Amino acid sequence: MSRRDDKNLWEYGAHAPGPPMSGHVLVGVDGSDQARRALDNAADEARVRLAPLEILHAWPWAGHGVGAVRSGAHDQHASIATARDVLDNAAGHVRERAPELDIVLTLSPQPAAAELVRRGDRAALTVLGSRGAGRSAEVLRTSVTLRVAAGCGSPLLVVRGERLSGEPEHGRVLVGVADDVDAGAALFAFEEARRRGGEVWALHVSAAPGPAGGLRVSPGERKILADSEAAVPRMTMAAARGKFPDVGVRVDTVWTGGAAALVEASRTADLAVITARHRHGRGLGPHTGSFTHALLHRAHCPVALVPVG
Known part of the structure; x- marks a missing residue:
């Protein structure tokens, strides 16, 4: 694989390497059930606001940048392919739920919290789930959520609770x-x-x-x-x-x-x-x-x- 092809793997999202969008809804996903709930909420928020939806997967979710994942070309490419699948599955889910939404997919090699804060600065709303899947993933998700909460420059919605989308609200x-x-x-x-x-x-x-x-x-x-x-x-x-x-x-x-x-x-x-x-x-x-x-x-x-x- 050429260096150019390798570079393009990191530029999967049209806006990933460039400046953040503006006035949109941003949601972070990692393939977990809680991230799916956050995705549903983000799609609803984008639809109400008549705004584009940016779906971000920072790979690895709480990693330390590109240098930390270049241990081997085969492992790296397989992991990036998995990350792409996370984004593609998320996009497919949203298109079934809200086909009218404009969707931007962003795959970033940067640490998740830093990237969510950076791209969320110009968003109308950033949406995150509160946990991952499993004990270690829960700790990981909580760390990312707390770091984004500590640095957010625009409203952040953290999806918690057991109420499912479509259930009656308290008003x-x-x-x-x-x-x-x-x-x-x-x-x-x-x-x-x-x-x-x-x-x-x-x-x-x-x-x-x-x-x-x-x-x-x-x-x-x-x-x-x-x-x-x-x-x-x-x-x-x-x-x-x-x-x-x-x-x-x-x-x-x-x-x-x-x-x-x-x-x-x-x-x-x-x-x-x-x-x-x-x-x-x-x-x-x-x-x-x-x-x-x-x-x-x-x-x-x-x-x-x-x-x-």
């Missing part, structure tokens, strides 16, 4: 609200609720001591504290409520155990939305906040992470 989008930084997540939640014909359930996670305990305060001071905390979700969601006045809203405040409360609330939600709070700036280390970590591992429904800005 509720859950959003975690702590302060005004969560305004973007609130807007995303309202947009999703409007699209789904449901309501927004805003769970305000307070950083202040609960009105029934914590600090020794008078009844009057306790009321002031409670009123002040109640104003936080109203102010944070003001822009979203103004833009979507027809979307119903329920607001509850959690004074302690915010992460556990969000996980429990996700049992009766179709989607949980939180802000992607990168603790040490945008990077590919596992630097996600406690709420993000809890929901990505334990939520009972899909989770959307919305970056600040």
